[in-house]
Amino acid sequence: MAHEQHQQLLKTLHECMEACNHCFDACLEEEDVKMMAECIRLDRECADMCAYLEQAITRNSPFVKELAGVCAAICEACGNECQKHNHVHCQKCAEACFECAMACKAAA
Amino acid sequence: MAHEQHQQLLKTLHECMEACNHCFDACLEEEDVKMMAECIRLDRECADMCAYLEQAITRNSPFVKELAGVCAAICEACGNECQKHNHVHCQKCAEACFECAMACKAAA
Amino acid sequence: MAHEQHQQLLKTLHECMEACNHCFDACLEEEDVKMMAECIRLDRECADMCAYLEQAITRNSPFVKELAGVCAAICEACGNECQKHNHVHCQKCAEACFECAMACKAAA
Amino acid sequence: MAHEQHQQLLKTLHECMEACNHCFDACLEEEDVKMMAECIRLDRECADMCAYLEQAITRNSPFVKELAGVCAAICEACGNECQKHNHVHCQKCAEACFECAMACKAAA
Numbered sequence: 281m282a283h284e285q286h287q288q289l290l291k292t293l294h295e296c297m298e299a300c301n302h303c304f305d306a307c308l309e310e311e312d313v314k315m316m317a318e319c320i321r322l323d324r325e326c327a328d329m330c331a332y333l334e335q336a337i338t339r340n341s342p343f344v345k346e347l348a349g350v351c352a353a354i355c356e357a358c359g360n361e362c363q364k365h366n367h368v369h370c371q372k373c374a375e376a377c378f379e380c381a382m383a384c385k386a387a388a
Numbered sequence: 389m390a391h392e393q394h395q396q397l398l399k400t401l402h403e404c405m406e407a408c409n410h411c412f413d414a415c416l417e418e419e420d421v422k423m424m425a426e427c428i429r430l431d432r433e434c435a436d437m438c439a440y441l442e443q444a445i446t447r448n449s450p451f452v453k454e455l456a457g458v459c460a461a462i463c464e465a466c467g468n469e470c471q472k473h474n475h476v477h478c479q480k481c482a483e484a485c486f487e488c489a490m491a492c493k494a495a496a
Numbered sequence: 497m498a499h500e501q502h503q504q505l506l507k508t509l510h511e512c513m514e515a516c517n518h519c520f521d522a523c524l525e526e527e528d529v530k531m532m533a534e535c536i537r538l539d540r541e542c543a544d545m546c547a548y549l550e551q552a553i554t555r556n557s558p559f560v561k562e563l564a565g566v567c568a569a570i571c572e573a574c575g576n577e578c579q580k581h582n583h584v585h586c587q588k589c590a591e592a593c594f595e596c597a598m599a600c601k602a603a604a
Numbered sequence: 605m606a607h608e609q610h611q612q613l614l615k616t617l618h619e620c621m622e623a624c625n626h627c628f629d630a631c632l633e634e635e636d637v638k639m640m641a642e643c644i645r646l647d648r649e650c651a652d653m654c655a656y657l658e659q660a661i662t663r664n665s666p667f668v669k670e671l672a673g674v675c676a677a678i679c680e681a682c683g684n685e686c687q688k689h690n691h692v693h694c695q696k697c698a699e700a701c702f703e704c705a706m707a708c709k710a711a712a
Contacts, residue, residue, distance in 0.1 A: 294510065301554035308429055313422040321416055324432060325665055327551065332656060335547050338517035341649055342681065346674045354667055402618065409662035433557055439659050440548060443651065446625035449541055450573065454566045462559055524645055529638040537632055540648060 286337045286344070292376075292383040293330045293337075296355060299369075299376035300327035303362060306369040319361050319370060326358035326377060333384070345388050352384035394445045394452070400484075400491040401438045401445075404463060407477075407484035408435035411470065414477040427469050427478060434466035434485060441492075453496050460492035502553045502560070508592075508599040509546045509553075512571060515585075515592035516543035519578060522585040534577050535586060542574035542593060549600070561604050568600035610661045610668070616700075616707040617654040617661075620679060623693075623700035624651035627686060630693040642685050643694060650682035650701060657708070669712050676708035 304323035307316035329351045336347050359377030362370040412431035415424035437459045444455050467485030470478040520539035523532035545567045552563050575593030578586040628647035631640035653675045660671050683701030686694040 290514075297551070298506075298554045301551060301556075305429075305556040308425045311422075313425050314420070317416045317421050320428065321413075322666075324663070325660075325667060327555070328656070328659075329667075331547055331551050332652070335513070335517060335543065335652075336649075338514045339543070339648070340517075340521040342646075343649060343653075343674065343678055346677055350667065350670045350674055353670055357666065398622075405659070406614075406662045409659060409664075413664040430558075432555070433552075433559060435659065435663070436548070436551075437559075439655055440544070443544075443621070443625060443655050444541075446622045446629075447540070447651070448625075448629040450538075451541060451545075451566065451570055454569055458559065458562045458566055461562055465558065521645075524641045527638075529641050530636070533632045533637050536644065537629075 286387065289348075289383050289387055290334055290337055292380050293334045293351075296376040296380035297327045297330040297334070299373040300324075300330065300358060303369045303373035306367065310367065316365065319365060322354075322358040322361050323373065326354050329354045330380065348384040349388035352381045352388055355381035355384060394495065397456075397491050397495055398442055398445055400488050401442045401459075404484040404488035405435045405438040405442070407481040408432075408438065408466060411477045411481035414475065418475065424473065427473060430462075430466040430469050431481065434462050437462045438488065456492040457496035460489045460496055463489035463492060502603065505564075505599050505603055506550055506553055508596050509550045509567075512592040512596035513543045513546040513550070515589040516540075516546065516574060519585045519589035522583065526583065532581065535581060538570075538574040538577050539589065542570050545570045546596065564600040565604035568597045568604055571597035571600060610711065613672075613707050613711055614658055614661055616704050617658045617675075620700040620704035621651045621654040621658070623697040624648075624654065624682060627693045627697035630691065634691065640689065643689060646678075646682040646685050647697065650678050653678045654704065672708040673712035676705045676712055679705035679708060 300323040304320055304327065307320045307323065310316055333347050333351045337344055355377045359374045359381060362377060363374035408431040412428055412435065415428045415431065418424050441455050441459050445452055463485045467482045467489060470485060471482035516539040520536055520543065523536045523539065526532055549563050549567045553560055571593045575590045575597060578593060579590035624647040628644055628651065631637065631644045631647065634640050657671050657675045661668055679701045683698045683705060686701060687698035
């Protein structure tokens with residue numbers, strides 16, 4: 281079954297989605313929100329795509345490879361932005377994004 | 389067919405989703421992003437719920453009423469926040485949200 | 497943080513989403529697809545709502561309670577349909593749905 | 605603004621999402637559901653991706669091109685399956701899918 285083959289990818293996508301949404305929420309509470317604007321934007325992009333790909337894998341979508349390719353690009357962009365910021369939520373998010381980008385590339 | 393009965397609601401939901409996502413994007417480009425933080429958060433909530441309900445209606449979901457009830461509450465909260473701000477995108481968004489809240493209440 | 501308070505609910509939602517999407521996929525491969533039509537429909541409803549609520553919780557949405565109320569109703573309906581069928585994927589799905597319905601009610 | 609540049613694409617995506625979800629619903633009501641299994645699966649894939657891309661465009665996502673590329677492939681696959689079936693909902697869906705595939709390719 282697709283969702284068993286991809287068990288590790290599913291876990292990585294889920295952790296990335298959680299990290300991005302937590303970062304989105306935390307960025308909106310920061311003192312300097314303006315500095316976090318691009319981070320907020322990319323957190324949403326990345327969380328939504330990871331959540332989408334989780335669903336696609338578990339329903340055995342015929343398009344997992346194509347979606348994983350796009351997801352890898354989005355994770356990488358989000359990780360690159362997040363790692364510029366010293367907040368713990370950004371550093372954790374960057375780490376989750378880069379791990380997820382690698383896992384998605386392997387599946388693409 | 390469900391999506392024919394609900395044609396006006398679908399149009400209203402779609403306009404609200406567009407207005408919220410445009411407002412989300414525009415808020416992130418504002419000079420004072422911090423002042424817009426709650427608006428950014430609620431724009432995402434509202435766009436996602438409107439998009440979700442559009443899909444639910446068009447696939448003839450048995451849960452349109454329950455979802456419309458929640459969507460009405462989210463639209464109202466987003467409209468209340470948006471109308472506090474003078475930006476054109478916020479005022480347009482508030483208008484779309486209040487119209488959508490009414491349409492959702494009628495369907496709930 | 498919201499996603500820490502709700503760690504158990506997140507796990508339950510995720511397992512329910514996986515079980516529903518796996519059941520959706522497996523039902524479409526069954527010999528008698530017609531008998532599974534309502535199951536296929538409700539699996540999609542339930543997977544989508546669980547995935548939506550997972551995202552809402554992790555982004556600290558102000559609407560978790562309202563969404564959890566709707567999610568409970570959808571999980572229950574999906575569980576009731578799935579438990580009518582003897583397929584292993586349906587029985588597993590029903591179990592995940594009922595567990596998730598309870599967790600959502602507690603959060604609502 | 606992104607959502608103004610892409611006004612025609614947004615309309616086409618929306619019509620495709622509606623046609624796919626209507627076809628999904630109608631296929632589940634057909635006498636011979638088994639024959640429609642692949643159609644049901646692809647209708648969900650296509651509706652979800654079109655809805656996702658609508659949201660991405662309206663929030664000015666930096667990944668519209670990449671997403672449009674995947675969406676084009678999904679629309680084409682769904683259109684190819686739908687056009688095999690004589691049901692009016694399948695023929696309408698195939699038409700909407702092919703139109704959307706073209707529009708997505710142009711944006712990709």
